[in-house]
Amino acid sequence: MIPGPDTAAAIATSRFGFGARPGELTGVAGDPRGWLLEQVRKPYQPSAELDGLATGQEALSEFLQGRAERQAARKDARNDAPDGAAKPPDPVQARLRPLYQAHAEARTRIALASPDSFRERLVHFWANHFAVSVDKQICLAAAGALEMEAIRPHVGGRFADMLLAVETHPAMVTYLDNQQSVGPHSEFATRRARRARFDDAARQQRIGLNENLAREILELHTLGVDGGYHQSDVTTFAAVITGWSIGGGEGRLAAGTPGAFVFRAPLHEPGAKTLLGRRYADDGFAQGTAVLRDLAEQPATARHLATKLARHFVADEPPAALVDALAHAYLSRGGELGAMYATLVGADAAWDAAPRKFKTPVDFIYSSLRALDGAPRDPKQLLASFELLGQRHWGPGSPAGWPDREQDWDGADALMQRIEWSVALADRVGNARSAHAAADGALGPLATPSTRSALAHASSGAQALALLLMSPEFQRR
Amino acid sequence: MSMSTRRSFLGSGLALGAGGALATLLPGVSFAAASGAPPFVVVILRGALDGLSAVPPYGDPGYGQARGAIAIARPGADKGALDLNGFFGLHPALPGLHARYAAGELLVVHATASGYRERSHFDGQNVLENGGDKPSGTASGWLNRALGALGPGRADGLALGQNVPLILRGPVPVGSWAPSALPDVEPELIERLRDLYAGDATLAARLDEATRIDALASDEQAMAGDGMKKAAGGIERLKAIAATAGRMLASPQGPRVAVMDAGGWDTHAGEGGADGQLAGRLKGLDQVLESLRQGLGAEWSRTAVLVCTEFGRTVEINGTRGTDHGTGAAAFVLGGAVRGGRVLADWPGLAPRARYEGRDLAPTTDLRSVAKALLKDHLGVPARALADVFPGSTADAARDVVRG
Numbered sequence: 033m034i035p036g037p038d039t040a041a042a043i044a045t046s047r048f049g050f051g052a053r054p055g056e057l058t059g060v061a062g063d064p065r066g067w068l069l070e071q072v073r074k075p076y077q078p079s080a081e082l083d084g085l086a087t088g089q090e091a092l093s094e095f096l097q098g099r100a101e102r103q104a105a106r107k108d109a110r111n112d113a114p115d116g117a118a119k120p121p122d123p124v125q126a127r128l129r130p131l132y133q134a135h136a137e138a139r140t141r142i143a144l145a146s147p148d149s150f151r152e153r154l155v156h157f158w159a160n161h162f163a164v165s166v167d168k169q170i171c172l173a174a175a176g177a178l179e180m181e182a183i184r185p186h187v188g189g190r191f192a193d194m195l196l197a198v199e200t201h202p203a204m205v206t207y208l209d210n211q212q213s214v215g216p217h218s219e220f221a222t223r224r225a226r227r228a229r230f231d232d233a234a235r236q237q238r239i240g241l242n243e244n245l246a247r248e249i250l251e252l253h254t255l256g257v258d259g260g261y262h263q264s265d266v267t268t269f270a271a272v273i274t275g276w277s278i279g280g281g282e283g284r285l286a287a288g289t290p291g292a293f294v295f296r297a298p299l300h301e302p303g304a305k306t307l308l309g310r311r312y313a314d315d316g317f318a319q320g321t322a323v324l325r326d327l328a329e330q331p332a333t334a335r336h337l338a339t340k341l342a343r344h345f346v347a348d349e350p351p352a353a354l355v356d357a358l359a360h361a362y363l364s365r366g367g368e369l370g371a372m373y374a375t376l377v378g379a380d381a382a383w384d385a386a387p388r389k390f391k392t393p394v395d396f397i398y399s400s401l402r403a404l405d406g407a408p409r410d411p412k413q414l415l416a417s418f419e420l421l422g423q424r425h426w427g428p429g430s431p432a433g434w435p436d437r438e439q440d441w442d443g444a445d446a447l448m449q450r451i452e453w454s455v456a457l458a459d460r461v462g463n464a465r466s467a468h469a470a471a472d473g474a475l476g477p478l479a480t481p482s483t484r485s486a487l488a489h490a491s492s493g494a495q496a497l498a499l500l501l502m503s504p505e506f507q508r509r
Numbered sequence: 510m511s512m513s514t515r516r517s518f519l520g521s522g523l524a525l526g527a528g529g530a531l532a533t534l535l536p537g538v539s540f541a542a543a544s545g546a547p548p549f550v551v552v553i554l555r556g557a558l559d560g561l562s563a564v565p566p567y568g569d570p571g572y573g574q575a576r577g578a579i580a581i582a583r584p585g586a587d588k589g590a591l592d593l594n595g596f597f598g599l600h601p602a603l604p605g606l607h608a609r610y611a612a613g614e615l616l617v618v619h620a621t622a623s624g625y626r627e628r629s630h631f632d633g634q635n636v637l638e639n640g641g642d643k644p645s646g647t648a649s650g651w652l653n654r655a656l657g658a659l660g661p662g663r664a665d666g667l668a669l670g671q672n673v674p675l676i677l678r679g680p681v682p683v684g685s686w687a688p689s690a691l692p693d694v695e696p697e698l699i700e701r702l703r704d705l706y707a708g709d710a711t712l713a714a715r716l717d718e719a720t721r722i723d724a725l726a727s728d729e730q731a732m733a734g735d736g737m738k739k740a741a742g743g744i745e746r747l748k749a750i751a752a753t754a755g756r757m758l759a760s761p762q763g764p765r766v767a768v769m770d771a772g773g774w775d776t777h778a779g780e781g782g783a784d785g786q787l788a789g790r791l792k793g794l795d796q797v798l799e800s801l802r803q804g805l806g807a808e809w810s811r812t813a814v815l816v817c818t819e820f821g822r823t824v825e826i827n828g829t830r831g832t833d834h835g836t837g838a839a840a841f842v843l844g845g846a847v848r849g850g851r852v853l854a855d856w857p858g859l860a861p862r863a864r865y866e867g868r869d870l871a872p873t874t875d876l877r878s879v880a881k882a883l884l885k886d887h888l889g890v891p892a893r894a895l896a897d898v899f900p901g902s903t904a905d906a907a908r909d910v911v912r913g
């Protein structure tokens with residue numbers, strides 16, 4: 033059933049976007065579907081918030097410099113160690129932390145202010161699909177750069193382009209340890225083997241493949257875990273992408289612009305390779321890009337992406353017909369993401385007035401701050417919310433990204449933390465906002481009579497705001 | 510700000526004497542009766558712990574060869590393994606566990622695996638937690654089903670974190686708890702939310718669980734006076750959580766079963782040997798388990814803790830001084846209730862032909878047989894219920910895991 037325009041506007045903003053800002057529903061109600069699709073159709077325009085943020089190359093270069101300083105400091109400390117002296121700050125952390133914070137603040141401010149919050153949600157969705165987690169220190173500043181450089185420009189474009197941009201981004205290459213992966217028959221390995229006949233140290237130092245990036249591209253980024261590949265495909269693919277590295281490292285990784293993606297031909301495993309039944313000629317770097325392009329066209333990839341997209345927007349266990357339709361749209365339109373979005377937005381199943389998704393902490397924080405126009409000015413305070421509620425920016429802790437089902441987020445303690453956070457926010461916003469007006473502005477007709485009644489009987493304006501944020505219909509989308 | 514104000518949350522409810530509020534608060538305050546099960550904790554190490562480094566089989570002739578620069582030296586050597594039985598040792602960053610072994614309170618399990626035989630972390634963790642042999646299709650966790658089999662009131666479950674991991678999800682309601690840095694809220698607001706959630710079964714249940722756990726946690730924290738290091742992340746936070754969890758488990762009103770997560774074991778590059786990346790993680794784990802033991806106090810003597818991971822890592826190191834995803838893993842069972850001081854392993858050997866698919870430590874002990882023993886002989890889950898707790902597993906419960 034297609035809901036009326038006011039209800040559809042509330043669904044469009046909360047289910048597809050990051051929640052309505054005051055007054056936003058009125059503008060959306062004219063054409064909710066058109067409002068959504070226009071956001072992904074128009075050409076990419078980088079937000080001014082992104083000006084001056086560290087690129088991936090800069091972030092990795094800072095890491096390399098910080099690491100060199102750390103090693104030098106350790107050597108000094110060993111040479112003359114003052115007993116009981118205060119530990120100096122870690123130079124890597126000192127260099128990367130401000131860059132991370134700047135990226136995180138920009139991401140948050142864009143999400144809170146954007147009139148294109150469907151597009152912003154998709155940015156978050158794809159960044160999470162290609163998750164790089166900042167708990168690995170080398171990625172602390174580069175994770176935000178990956179989103180800025182490899183995700184944002186391609187959100188309205190082709191998946192294959194996004195895939196290529198991500199897998200050749202220095203953040204992904206280092207997050208999944210590919211920079212030192214060496215082909216067993218590469219020029220480098222052959223030289224090493226020759227030297228090892230005379231040199232004990234060279235013999236000791238083992239070199240070879242690292243299969244981490246290859247495995248996760250197949251399992252998480254493209255085909256999916258049931259996509260029909262085997263361990264031998266993982267190993268072969270790892271050989272295909274040997275040499276995908278970054279510049280400015282130590283030893284065999286020294287050449288190249290520090291922190292930038294480089295293809296190191298001497299590390300690359302030579303020869304044609306057969307992967308998933310297809311033969312790839314000995315094309316150096318292009319061998320890997322050819323595999324990626326083919327992976328992007330696989331029906332298993334289409335189904336994997338379709339399932340995740342439908343799960344994110346419609347229901348934890350999405351209707352099979354919708355997944356089929358999304359996968360079909362993807363395959364029949366050459367991997368155009370816009371075709372999937374149009375199918376999604378056009379599907380009746382996506383417009384059920386009963387919400388089926390429980391908000392993640394990020395959803396909840398964004399939609400609360402948008403509804404109350406209550407973002408704190410202090411960046412530290414702004415970012416603290418994400419830590420407190422358990423979802424700091426780019427911090428899922430694993431390449432699988434943040435989970436996307438209700439039971440991953442609806443723990444008893446998680447609920448209590450949301451209540452406490454809502455009270456703190458409501459106390460700060462105080463009586464400046466009427467809870468009824470906020471309910472009209474954020475939920476429109478989705479606000480239930482029992483919530484309206486609770487707001488009316490609250491003991492203070494602040495308590496009413498907290499009740500609104502914690503109401504069942506605001507906790508879901 | 511302070512955690513101990515959660516204590517006053519309960520206190521003020523009583524002081525107010527608001528009839529309705531009191532009535533709804535009180536039934537939730539008490540957990541299972543003291544007549545219930547002894548404490549049981551599962552610690553899940555996410556990311557695949559390298560069992561060959563945590564529990565080096567230094568007596569295997571293939572070990573040093575396969576591990577090269579990251580091999581742990583033999584006991585007695587500089588930074589060598591802490592000896593267990595003349596063949597296996599413990600990583601030198603695990604002195605606390607070694608002391609438990611010496612005290613007869615640590616059973617080391619090696620070459621063990623769940624029913625999962627592929628190499629995806631995420632599927633591997635699903636199988637480890639759902640207790641089946643497929644990653645999907647089972648929405649509940651084996652520990653929740655075990656609580657169900659025990660029957661109501663015998664043992665309550667608690668996830669140590671904001672949310673509940675799969676192993677503890679299911680039909681039996683369980684709580685979750687982690688220290689909060691936010692101020693507590695007025696009981697009156699909680700009551701209003703209770704009304705507002707009348708039509709939402711999930712939120713209503715979560716709110717009930719949250720209020721009773723908070724009351725207990727604040728009591729334990731206040732008594733311990735250990736002022737949770739809220740700002741501290743990583744290992745300090747885990748240690749503080751473990752200590753408080755230990756006291757909650759030891760409380761007569763407390764939960765009996767708890768689950769804790771620790772990540773960061775996916776050591777593909779620069780894993781390190783006696784020092785380095787993995788050594789740092791192991792040191793933290795050792796301290797967390799010690800904090801748990803101290804939190805439990807005298808109850809430690811009745812406790813069993815299972816420390817497990819989704820799978821092991823390759824026998825050979827890879828080209829970047831790390832290890833890739835493997836199969837056979839190590840696990841620890843510790844506590845005063847455990848028949849420890851032993852290594853439980855049917856050692857397959859590390860020679861290439863002995864390996865699983867030519868690359869991984871072959872799994873010879875079904876981890877589910879150890880878990881079954883803990884459920885049956887420690888928690889008191891009826892033997893006939895184990896087939897539902899671990900569907901698809903025909904492995905018998907291991908013998909003599911806990912003291913009779």
